[in-house]
Amino acid sequence: MASSDSQTTGTKGVSEGRTSRGATWTDGTGSGSIGDDKPPPSGWGVRSEDGWEVLASERSLRTINPIRNLIQNIEVKPNPDKELIKLSIGDPTVYGNLKACEHAKRRFCEVIQSDKANGYTMSMGSEEARVAVARRYTTDASPLTSDDVVLTGGTSGALETAIGAIANEGDNILLPQPGFPLFRTIAEGYGIECRYYKTNPDKNWEIEFGSLVEIADERTRAIVVNNPSNPCGSVFSPSHIEDLMATASMLKVPIIADEVYADMLFSESEFTPMGSKSVDVPVLSVGGISKQFVVPGWRLGWILIHDRNDVLEMGGVRKGIRQLTTRMLVPNSPAQAVLPSLLAQGVEDPAFKAVMEELRENAKFTMQALAGARGLRLIEPQGAMYAMAEVDVGLLGFKDDMEFTEKLLEEEAVFVLPGRCFQAKNFVRIVFAAPKQTLSEAFFRMRSFCARHSGSL
Structure with a gap:
């Protein structure tokens, strides 16, 4: 709508004005204002007669989260004969083995009550x-x-x-x-x-x-x-x-x-x-x-x-x-x-120490369990809960890290993230926050997958 106090719209000769109560209109059929029982005539206003034109903002359309896009839109389906193991998302709560400290949970309940x-x-x-x-x-x-x-x-x-x-x-x-x-x-x-x-x-x-x-x-x-x-x-x-x-x-x-x-x-x-x-x-x-x-x-x-x-x-x-x-x-x-x-x-909190002890052991286990995986070179993690593995796509017969990720999901139902999400060509990210038993099964499947695609099986 026009912002001036009064102007001619140029749409079917309709005259539009603004009052403190809203817009008014006048044409050959009569006159009225927004809020009256009588609706304005067809074509009233400055919008196109062709219909609604409500466009997304440029800011919204250029906002892209590569991880969320991949996870929400990936078309490859995991092997239905195997339980899906997600080593893809950095959420420490996913498997339930890492716990928030009890005194914090109690305090939260007290605050709510x-x-x-x-x-x-x-x-x-x-x-x-x-x-x-x-x-x-x-x-x-x-x-x-x-x-x-x-x-x-x-x-x-x-x-x-x-x-x-x-x-x-x-x-x-x-x-x-x-x-x-x-x-x-x-x-x-x-x-x-x-x-x-x-x-x-x-x-x-x-x-x-x-x-x-x-x-x-x-x-x-x-x-x-x-x-x-x-x-x-x-x-x-x-x-x-x-x-x-x-x-x-x-x-x-x-x-x-x-x-x-x-x-x-x-x-x-x-x-x-x-x-x-x-x-x-x-x-x-x-x-x-x-x-x-x-x-x-x-x-x-x-x-x-x-x-x-x-x-x-x-x-x-x-x-x-x-x-x-x-x-x-x-x-x-x-x-x-x-x-x-x-x-x-702080770092002396028993719950934090327990979390870090498990992550520390999982990091060691990840390095050990995937050391023999053909076509993968792990970079030893020093903190957080992630490890990056370089993929020898030539040896394994893939065109890039995305194809490696899709085939691993499709054949072994193990989901890791391709390096392209992180500007890291031919790497994959592994989250090792899951329980050790889950990691053991995932890494066994990854070793088998790499052996099969490298021709050593």
């Missing part, structure tokens, strides 16, 4: 919950207060807020290759260009800094890093993080650090947060409770603002982050109320 967390909090999260996050993740090198914490609807919400606050349409961000595809999904939805820097699988997926510097320019707004990594299961050493900080400092580009798998390491060494190694580089560190605490459905994440020299404050990024949270109002209020007790024990 109390009727004290059924309403809104501040859009960036309650003060009590933000204090708990700041206390848990503050370090001597990078102290945090509640003002440096913004709570969000899951880590994905934190990523969307961080990227949306720091880059405009037409800007670019630098993403790891391989990397989690949600980075691309969010960025391209915003109209932000994605550029990919290389990582080296033979060096625990360390960043090749030359490739990073080469693709940066004056419209680069952030370097996105995922540590520990999904899909690689890699963990950066403190010295490698220092090299990253030196590179970011030289480029004068801030870092968005996806650290949702913080502390989920298989070695005895401590996790090194990105913010603790920054001297002058602003770091937006995102995390959440989904993986460490085995509650992805609770949908609670956060952004930690490590603002060296107040760069983000002066540029309005802090304000932008807070304003973006008002679009979604508040994260899960009951989960916020539970958060202080959930974070209190």
Whole structure:
């Protein structure tokens, strides 16, 4: 409809006007206004006479999640004679063997029964919950207060807020290759260009800094890093993080650090947060409770603002982050109320230790069980709950990682994700969060599959 107070539409000579009560019309049959019992004549208004024209937004159509698209649209059917084993989705709750801590579940029930967390909090999260996050993740090198914490609807919400606050349409961000595809999904939805820097699988997926510097320019707004990594299961050493900080400092580009798998390491060494190694580089560190605490459905994440020299404050990024949270109002209020007790024990929580012990054993078992699989080369995981395997498509007779994935599903009813979802040609990602018995059966089938297709059977 036209926005002016009065105008001629040019449609069948109908005159349209706006009043405080709505639109009015006049033609040879009479006159009326929206809300009258008498309907307007055929063809009234400025819309096409050919019918409805309601189009999807460009933003919605350029929003693509490769993993969800694959899982929801794959046409290959698993072998009906075998039980389907899914090693495809990074949800630690799928098989029920990894458990959320009992005291958190009890506390959640108490919160629900109390009727004290059924309403809104501040859009960036309650003060009590933000204090708990700041206390848990503050370090001597990078102290945090509640003002440096913004709570969000899951880590994905934190990523969307961080990227949306720091880059405009037409800007670019630098993403790891391989990397989690949600980075691309969010960025391209915003109209932000994605550029990919290389990582080296033979060096625990360390960043090749030359490739990073080469693709940066004056419209680069952030370097996105995922540590520990999904899909690689890699963990950066403190010295490698220092090299990253030196590179970011030289480029004068801030870092968005996806650290949702913080502390989920298989070695005895401590996790090194990105913010603790920054001297002058602003770091937006995102995390959440989904993986460490085995509650992805609770949908609670956060952004930690490590603002060296107040760069983000002066540029309005802090304000932008807070304003973006008002679009979604508040994260899960009951989960916020539970958060202080959930974070209190940290890595000493018995439930967290139990989860990590099982994942650590599963990682070892994965390496051992697939060591003899012809045509597969596993890169040893150091954290999270993923392993990447390089596929010798020539030896196995496949054209690419997608065909390998489809045939494995079709013949053995084992579902892994092709590397194409992560910008990793001829790799597949294996989630080893299932019970050991399930993994054992899956890996037996994979060994048989590889032997059969390599001609060794």
